Amino acid sequence: MTASASSLSATRNAESASPSALLPHWVECNDCGLMQTLPEPRRGHSRVCRRCRASFGHGFNRRDTALALALTALVLFMLANAFPLIGIDLAGRGQTVRLGSGVIGLARADDDLAPLALFVLAISIIAPLGRVAALGYVLTHLRGSTRPRHLAPVLRFADVMRPWAMLDVFLVGALISLTKLHDLAQINVGIGMWALGLLVMALAFFDMSADRRLIWDLIAPPYRSAEPPPPATWLGCRECGLVQQMAERCTRCRSPLHRRKPNSLSRTVAYVVTGAVLYVPANLYPVLTVISFGRGAPSTIMGGVKELMSGTDWPLGVIVFAASIAVPLLKLCGLGWLAFATMLSENRRRLVDRTRLYRLIELVSRWSTIDIFVAALLTALVTLGNLATVEPGLGVLAFGGVVLITMMATESYDPRLMWDSAGANRVRTTNV
Ligand SMILES: [Zn+2]
Numbered sequence: 001m002t003a004s005a006s007s008l009s010a011t012r013n014a015e016s017a018s019p020s021a022l023l024p025h026w027v028e029c030n031d032c033g034l035m036q037t038l039p040e041p042r043r044g045h046s047r048v049c050r051r052c053r054a055s056f057g058h059g060f061n062r063r064d065t066a067l068a069l070a071l072t073a074l075v076l077f078m079l080a081n082a083f084p085l086i087g088i089d090l091a092g093r094g095q096t097v098r099l100g101s102g103v104i105g106l107a108r109a110d111d112d113l114a115p116l117a118l119f120v121l122a123i124s125i126i127a128p129l130g131r132v133a134a135l136g137y138v139l140t141h142l143r144g145s146t147r148p149r150h151l152a153p154v155l156r157f158a159d160v161m162r163p164w165a166m167l168d169v170f171l172v173g174a175l176i177s178l179t180k181l182h183d184l185a186q187i188n189v190g191i192g193m194w195a196l197g198l199l200v201m202a203l204a205f206f207d208m209s210a211d212r213r214l215i216w217d218l219i220a221p222p223y224r225s226a227e228p229p230p231p232a233t234w235l236g237c238r239e240c241g242l243v244q245q246m247a248e249r250c251t252r253c254r255s256p257l258h259r260r261k262p263n264s265l266s267r268t269v270a271y272v273v274t275g276a277v278l279y280v281p282a283n284l285y286p287v288l289t290v291i292s293f294g295r296g297a298p299s300t301i302m303g304g305v306k307e308l309m310s311g312t313d314w315p316l317g318v319i320v321f322a323a324s325i326a327v328p329l330l331k332l333c334g335l336g337w338l339a340f341a342t343m344l345s346e347n348r349r350r351l352v353d354r355t356r357l358y359r360l361i362e363l364v365s366r367w368s369t370i371d372i373f374v375a376a377l378l379t380a381l382v383t384l385g386n387l388a389t390v391e392p393g394l395g396v397l398a399f400g401g402v403v404l405i406t407m408m409a410t411e412s413y414d415p416r417l418m419w420d421s422a423g424a425n426r427v428r429t430t431n432v
């Protein structure tokens with residue numbers, strides 16, 4: 001048995017030594033609000049909500065593997081920053097970009113694009129690096145028998161970073177940038193690009209090997225009881241999952257406790273309306289202007305899609321169309337419909353399907369960032385003076401606004417409210 005397996009079983013033994021470990025483990029579903037018991041983990045079986053089929057995770061931690069992957073990811077992250085991702089060569093002049101070059105490219109191109117440069121910095125560097133460093137730190141400390149108090153805020157930080165860490169989307173954006181350039185100049189794929197590909201794979205395997213709910217339960221034990229918790233005064237923490245008595249803050253992760261996300265519907269509608277307004281200039285104004293040997297014209301998002309569709313790169317055109325046009329529309333229409341349907345009716349029909357629609361929006365939401373990464377990389381890479389330049393347009397700023405606002409709309413909507421309004425939950429919700 002390995003050292004970490006010993007410490008894991010020591011923790012489990014300590015828990016199983018108490019009689020309460022034999023009692024049912026209670027959880028509240030974050031998607032439908034049903035309080036239920038969590039089945040014990042079984043190899044090859046995923047645990048899902050018995051009402052809306054939301055995942056509760058597989059319940060196993062391969063902690064040594066997860067820790068090794070976190071450390072590997074940190075090394076690959078440094079390599080992707082230290083070595084060029086893409087290089088171009090045109091008539092003897094060359095330029096290369098690294099992982100952080102897009103941020104500098106946008107900031108240098110236009111003062112108005114500084115907020116977009118900050119957004120790209122947050123989602124391509126700060127969030128992924130912060131998340132993997134925080135999780136690696138927590139996993140290292142969980143190897144010991146003590147649980148320092150600061151582990152909970154560190155793990156909470158990793159959870160907050162999770163939806164904003166978008167290196168996988170960045171990788172697809174880098175591949176599309178390569179395709180857009182092959183007619184313009186000679187392209188070289190650098191060591192940084194290989195490091196980025198391996199980094200994305202390491203992060204995906206890391207997520208598979210570490211169960212977030214179990215990590216929280218190792219920091220402080222879950223709620224176990226023979227009787228269901230009283231629904232009027234007890235609830236599950238949305239952030240760490242601990243079922244507890246209503247209080248101002250969670251006793252485990254210290255995040256504020258709310259029965260439902262505060263002002264969920266009004267905030268969602270406000271974000272959807274703002275996103276819909278920004279969607280118009282995002283599609284009307286050019287996102288990029290490619291000038292090669294003095295010739296070139298501004299291109300909108302749809303113009304970029306048409307250009308990719310017209311050649312042999314049409315599969316990439318389909319990806320960009322889906323990510324930049326279809327996904328933002330799905331988010332705006334889907335969330336708007338979910339919010340109004342929850343507000344205006346006590347509709348009991350298709351509650352599971354509507355909850356699935358929300359989960360689909362949550363899943364695909366981040367992929368609409370692809371075009372922003374393409375614009376950032378091309379702006380930083382194609383700076384060859386009279387030979388060729390790429391300049392970002394105002395459209396990319398508006399599109400960045402659409403992406404940010406629709407992600408905030410997705411975060412604001414609380415799918416449990418549609419189950420409440422249909423009378424499926426015996427809780428009274430106010431201030432929604
Ligand atoms: Zn559920």
Ligand SMILES: [Zn+2]
Pocket residue numbers: 237238239240241242250251252253254255
């Ligand atoms: Zn909590």
